[in-house]
Amino acid sequence: SQKIEQNSEALNIQEGKTATLTCNYTNYSPAYLQWYRQDPGRGPVFLLLIRENEKEKRKERLKVTFDTTLKQSLFHITASQPADSATYLCALESGGYQKVTFGTGTKLQVIP
Amino acid sequence: DTGVSQDPRHKITKRGQNVTFRCDPISEHNRLYWYRQTLGQGPEFLTYFQNEAQLEKSRLLSDRFSAERPKGSFSTLEIQRTEQGDSAMYLCASSADGRTGFEKLFFGSGTQLSVL
Numbered sequence: 001s002q003k004i005e006q007n008s009e010a011l012n013i014q015e016g017k018t019a020t021l022t023c024n025y026t027n028y029s030p031a032y033l034q035w036y037r038q039d040p041g042r043g044p045v046f047l048l049l050i051r052e053n054e055k056e057k058r059k060e061r062l063k064v065t066f067d068t069t070l071k072q073s074l075f076h077i078t079a080s081q082p083a084d085s086a087t088y089l090c091a092l093e094s095g096g097y098q099k100v101t102f103g104t105g106t107k108l109q110v111i112p
Numbered sequence: 113d114t115g116v117s118q119d120p121r122h123k124i125t126k127r128g129q130n131v132t133f134r135c136d137p138i139s140e141h142n143r144l145y146w147y148r149q150t151l152g153q154g155p156e157f158l159t160y161f162q163n164e165a166q167l168e169k170s171r172l173l174s175d176r177f178s179a180e181r182p183k184g185s186f187s188t189l190e191i192q193r194t195e196q197g198d199s200a201m202y203l204c205a206s207s208a209d210g211r212t213g214f215e216k217l218f219f220g221s222g223t224q225l226s227v228l
Contacts, residue, residue, distance in 0.1 A: 004154075034216065043116070043203050043219025044155065089154050099168055100145070100217060102154035 002027040004103035006090060012109045013080055021075040021106045023090035028101075030092040033066055033073050038087045038105065047088075048075075080110045114138075116220035118204050124226045125194055132190045133223045137206030144187050145217065146179055147203040148172070155203055161187060162209075194227045201225075 003026040013019045023033070032051045036044035050057045050066045050073070057064045063076040077084050087105040094101040117136045125131050137144050142163050147155035158177070159169045163184035173179075176194075181187040191198055201224050205217040 006154075036217075041221070041224075043205070043221050044217075045219070046216035049216065091154075099157060099160060101157055102147075104152070104154045 002094070002101075004028070004090065004092060004101060006088075006103040007106045008104060010107040010109055012111060015080060015082060015110055015112050017080055019077040019080045019084070019108055019110070021088050021090075021108065023073040023075070023103055025071050025092060025103075028071070028092050028094055030094065032093050033064075034091045034100070035062075035064055035073075035075050036089045036091060036102075038089060044089055044102075077108075080108075082110045082112050084108060085110050116204055116206050116218050118202075118220035118223050120223055121221065122224045122226075124228065126228050127194060127196060129194055130190065130192045131194060131225065132188055133202055133204075133225075135187045135189070135204030135206075135220060137186070137204070138218055140208060141206035141218070142184060142209050143207045143215075144181055145205040145207075146187070146189050147205065149201045149203055149222070150199075158189075191225075194225075196227045199225055199227045 005024045034049045035047045038044040048064045050064045061078045065074045087107045089102050089105045091100050091102045119134045144161040146158040149155045157170050159179050161181040164181050176192045179189045201222040203222045205219045207215040207217050
């Protein structure tokens with residue numbers, strides 16, 4: 001069956017360190033993968049998209065890698081700040097009609 | 113650009129009642145999605161519209177659920193004979209029809225449904 005797995009346990013990290021979140025998927029062949037941020041009581045907000053032919057993408061303090069052989073994406077936040085505390089969701093294109101399927105999300109807590 | 117708006121933000125209803133939610137997408141977006149999210153889980157895909165056509169519907173969506181998008185503008189999601197298991201956040205998202213085949217999703221703040 002198809003699965004998108006993210007660390008179900010919360011990730012606690014000290015301010016200033018690099019946070020690394022993992023997304024593993026099974027039985028998908030996505031043309032692209034995205035990362036979203038979600039704050040409590042709000043809808044997800046798009047952060048980054050990476051295509052299957054791209055290995056790495058950066059935006060300010062964010063970096064995403066995409067390994068289609070390992071079926072894994074890593075999401076890095078460098079110089080993390082308490083304001084980065086949120087749930088981070090990975091999402092895959094998963095159907096001919098642009099259907100987007102989300103993982104369960106990882107809650108990140110950056111400790112001052 | 114006022115973003116995606118959803119109404120109401122919160123809805124409390126008794127089991128067995130019908131409820132309807134509304135979503136107004138970003139005006140130039142022709143794609144519209146509905147998702148359901150429960151605590152600690154990611155959003156689950158429910159259905160998708162391209163303009164007024166409903167192109168895909170999840171098997172999670174029982175026949176008590178119906179969604180419409182008349183004239184390809186706003187959309188409504190109706191749940192008939194609500195059950196306690198329907199309690200969740202219902203999220204709407206929209207996107208443009210990009211040349212690359214994908215554009216990012218813009219989400220509303222959701223409607224939190226509580227079925228008592």
